[in-house]
Amino acid sequence: MKTSIEVEKYITKQKSPQKEIIQKLREAILKTLPEINEEFKMGVPWYEGKFYIVALHDHVNLGFSMKGLSKQEKILFEGKGKIMRHIKFYTLEDVNNAEVMKLLKLVADKSQPC
16 A cells, blocks of 8 residues: 555645545545555545545545446446546545445456546
């Protein structure tokens, strides 16, 4: 696992509850996929072109690559993107670790980097 100092800075400057949500999602990614490389591109944390985390005005999106997923698998995510879709988290309680980890494993195993 390679983590990014820029990601640390990004997290530090976020307001609550976005900061805590991002920290929890990041921990889930790094725990579920311990070999994944973390980078900072396009102004947000990215994970090998398959996942991203972005703080927005009133929530956090965890983005997932859709390349290689079936139509049935794609409906597990929000949005209509052909390449990336997401899940929204408004509160820390919205983060169901078991569900997030299941989706991370699915995308890590089946999708292609964007």
